[in-house]
Every structure is written in C-alpha cells, then in structure tokens.
Amino acid sequence: MNIGFVLFPNVTQLDFTGPLQVLHRMLGATTHILSKTLDPVPSDCGLSLVPTGTFANAPTLDMIVVPGGFGVVEAIGDT
Numbered sequence: 001m002n003i004g005f006v007l008f009p010n011v012t013q014l015d016f017t018g019p020l021q022v023l024h025r026m027l028g029a030t031t032h033i034l035s036k037t038l039d040p041v042p043s044d045c046g047l048s049l050v051p052t053g054t055f056a057n058a059p060t061l062d063m064i065v066v067p068g069g070f071g072v073v074e075a076i077g078d079t
Contacts, residue, residue: 001028002029002062003063003065005032005033006035006065006075007035008035009074011072012067013044015067032052032053032061033052034052038053038054044069
C-alpha cells in the first residue's frame with residue numbers, strides 16, 4: 001500500500017508526523033512524503049520538513065494524507 005503525505009508551507013508538524021508515525025508502521029505500507037519540489041518545506045512552527053519525492057514523480061497512491069495547518073486552504077486550492 002502506497003501512502004502519500006502532502007507537505008505544504010505552514011503545515012502543522014504534529015498533524016503530519018503523528019499520522020506518519022502510525023501509518024509508517026502498518027504492515028505492507030510504504031510512505032511517501034511529497035511536495036512540489038524536493039526543497040525543505042517550512043512548518044508553522046519554523047521546523048523545516050524534507051520531502052522524499054515530488055507530486056510529479058509520486059507512485060500510484062492508495063491513500064493521500066493532507067495534514068492540517070495554516071496553509072491547508074491554499075494547498076487544497078493549488079492544482
């Protein structure tokens with residue numbers, strides 16, 4: 001099972017890392033931390049998070065996780 005986590009500027013770190021910690025341990029799961037580029041993405045507390053892939057090179061995903069944060073509205077509206 002391929003699980004993609006969407007990173008965007010001002011993501012809430014705990015909304016991202018909490019589900020990542022649980023789903024990463026799921027038997028048969030592979031997690032992918034995705035963003036527009038491979039550049040570090042700043043969270044809403046100043047911690048930068050590093051993607052493992054981009055939206056363009058992501059594998060076919062079985063689940064997409066969009067964490068919360070102050071930037072989520074812009075992220076959802078971004079084609």
